[in-house]
Amino acid sequence: MIDTRTAPYAALMLRVSLGLLFLAHAGLKFFVFTPAGTVGFFQSLGLPAALAYVTILAEVIGALLLISGLFARYVSLALLPILIGAIVFVHAQNGWLFSNENGGWEFPAFWALALIVQSLLGSGAYALSLEGGRVTLQQVPAA
Numbered sequence: 704m705i706d707t708r709t710a711p712y713a714a715l716m717l718r719v720s721l722g723l724l725f726l727a728h729a730g731l732k733f734f735v736f737t738p739a740g741t742v743g744f745f746q747s748l749g750l751p752a753a754l755a756y757v758t759i760l761a762e763v764i765g766a767l768l769l770i771s772g773l774f775a776r777y778v779s780l781a782l783l784p785i786l787i788g789a790i791v792f793v794h795a796q797n798g799w800l801f802s803n804e805n806g807g808w809e810f811p812a813f814w815a816l817a818l819i820v821q822s823l824l825g826s827g828a829y830a831l832s833l834e835g836g837r838v839t840l841q842q843v844p845a846a
Contacts, residue, residue, distance in 0.1 A: 711843055714827025715772075721821060722769035724814070725782065729762035748792045758785055769821075772830020772841065779822040786815040 732741040738756065745755040762785065768778045794801075794808040801810040826832070828843045 710824070711828035714775075714821070714824040715829055716827075717817060717821050717824065718769050718772060718775050718827055718830070721779070721814075721817060722766040725762045725766035725769065729759050729766065732759050732762070750788075750792065758788075761785060772826040773832065773838075775826035775830060776822045779818040783815055783818055786811045786818065790815070 732738070732755070736744065738759065741759065742752045742755040745758075746752055761782065765778050765782045768774055789811045790808045794806050794811055797803045797805045798807045799809050800807045826841065828841070830841045831838050832841050833839075
């Protein structure tokens with residue numbers, strides 16, 4: 704049974720956690736690996752260089768939208784290809800456990816599942832929404 708009093712806060716916590724995680728990963732690509740290093744890595748996987756920039760941008764924009772709650776359902780689904788790509792192109796060959804050398808596919812798979820859960824839950828408490836062309840803060844539903 705779903706506790707309707709706490710479910711909006713669970714969705715909020717999941718949404719903000721996912722957003723912060725995407726910000727951290729974009730920051731890793733930008734500040735640690737550098738955009739040029741990220742491009743080189745993507746190219747070493749046989750992926751186009753431009754996809755590295757698209758990925759960083761999608762992670763930053765997606766993170767900010769998730770944290771704010773704007774379009775959380777759609778953003779969660781839109782970010783799924785990044786994690787599926789990480790599983791297929793980077794982590795699948797390393798085995799299941801993320802503690803394996805170069806990381807297995809366990810963590811990105813769980814992260815992808817969390818995005819699907821977020822898309823099913825919606826934005827939850829304290830989310831911004833667009834109503835009539837205006838940005839408003841969604842009120843927490845009454846129990």
